[in-house]
Amino acid sequence: MKNPAWPIAALLVGYPVWWALGFGGLSVVVLAVPMAVILWRRRPIRLPYGAGLWALLLAGYLISSLALAESPPGTYGGLGTGRLIGYGMRFVLYAALFVVVLYLGNLTEKELPQLRLIRMLGVLFIWTVAGGLLGVLFPKFAYTSPVEMLLPSWIADNSFVQNLIHPTAAQTQRVLGYSLPRPEAPYEWANAWGSNLSVLLVWFVVGWWVYGGRRRKAVAAILIALAAIPVVYSLNRGLWIGLGLAALYLVIRVGGRTRLTVCALAATAAAAFVLSPLAPLVSQRLDNPHSNDIRAFTVSATIRAAAHSPVIGFGNTRNATGNHRTITTGKTDWCAECGHPPLGSDGQLWLLLITQGVTGAALYVAFFAGAIRRHRRDRSPVGLAGVLVMALVLLYMFVYDGLVTPLSLYLISFALLWRNPT
Template structure:
């Protein structure tokens, strides 16, 4: 059983239910925050609210949880996550501290604001996990799976558009409403300015990489890796119905943006997901599903190798590009944290002095890549290490490992799907800054896993 915790016990019933003397609006059906968030995501992107909407949805879910009559249930192992949250919040005490090998005098309100934003993400994803866990009776698991599968369709569709019309961009409503002094900054503009792609030239020619409906191409790849298992379950699972005919069409179309994204982390995650799913299907004795997966991979692989897309992947693999920067960032983060604040970290990211090869190094007109990225970027794992120390990192990873291992032998298709998502999520921690939409999905996944600990009569399938 999940651990009960009484919260707001005298106020109201669960999401979508009626409270005596306080009737709920009829259009607020169970799960409406997730439907609004994911179902309308293309609209939120066009309005420049693709990041803000996660906080809005989390706030709505928090209100719903507070108004419940039933005790709030915490997934097993939540003590690890609660300890991590305490550890993360303690990092605010280190925000103004000077980290070794970093630029001095860059603290102040900027770091505090950054800490508040990323802390807000941690709180939001925690609420998402609790919401999915505690609405098992009202919000069917299949609906959650289909919403996340729908997000794969949305992300892949935007990827196809990015391949066809990579230059498309426009001014959003948020850009019109916010002051120019704010929207002119690169970070804010990236979050609220709708554009389909970003371009790179490290292959020797200009190559657009899909970004929409997320700010960066790496975000696009990270989210594709986590949404795809849910799409597979929604379209090829036992209750797929008419969606079974849609699945192959979307999968074939998604190949093009996945290849042109040049996201090696995404490619590795998808390969790992396929191998893991095949092993789990074999162990569970689901031979028909295993044969179908293997056949699809073989046929798809033959067609792919015979296509020009294969040459793009070979060229990308042979062009390391960011390997040295990523490795240098990771090594520096570990060294800085180990020598400066190994237990609690430094709360926020830091700007490194010089470059990886010279203290006097930095970006020049001839070498934009000479400037090192901020320490704590280039992978959520390194953000964890720098901002929460080795203890906070261990607590976070232990929480994910605990839930993965608990369901690793589960025979149900949902067990295979959720374990695949968590496996891909943790792998992507090494490459991508996952604290955002991807972490939202990962924590919702843990919420779905926690439903397995509830009595069968309390879970709507």
């Protein structure tokens, strides 16, 4: 019988192939099918603490479909194909990710050793760094994927679907007064790249540095140094804050020689960065917080809209009437940046508020906060890393959407904590 860990290896190690084919984040849905079949054959199925919360999140999402046709004040649009596609895809992704967690938790240590899983995440970190460098060096790289060619236009042209199936190296955005590419390969958008890199870096350090020999440590040092280039060019303040808090977390949680090592490495990295040509770019980005007004508008509009269905939400996002610059909708000759910002697009917390109300947001927070509470005393490398990732999840929910690939990595990290003997 083939090793039952093969779907996980296909998902993590083989992710660039999925991305190149146009599946990208949807690969988790494809691979959840054989995982579900294998799980069914291996009954009874073990459940982690917190499984009930995720099950309730799924049930609440089904209930939220009752409000799909509603348009709260300050929004526009009716129940169309796009809204139904977005709703259906999100539900399938939430369900598929739950299957992945159950699958990982029901594999034995012999079938999938913990360190092997961590090093698979480390391989994906390498792919992420490579994709980031691709976005910096060849930002215009993009092509029509095989999946995109096969899908009917009424599906492929949906903006949510298009981000998942159309491989691009970078998002070009006007940030510092001029257009700049922000790396996103091999993920669906630039913020997903930033979130994923920070989570994968945590597990890369565990698998390649903490449990690595001299050769692995040397390779790890080189790769982390290379990662600094796309990290800076991503112009991603959320990522920078996350990395800073991760370093602070390690200094506080570890002790003895390890703490001295972490401090020495952090000081060396900071000095090298300040002396590098990348430092001025960070300074310019911090002096030009162009997205603050946009985020303030969409977050406040999301909260106002969600207040009209606070318990079950509206099932999917809604388009706001106007934007932070004008009450008119759509681009004009005098406002090229005007458009229809979707509510819930600036963080998983806001997405949950508009789609599932306060109930969905509370269940999501309880799921990850519960993992922190249960494992906060685990001082093993996996325990420290897993709790750190759970904390990053709660931080990033204010600025990053979890779907699609970030949430996959959040839940795989949750499964690593569940599998960790304490």
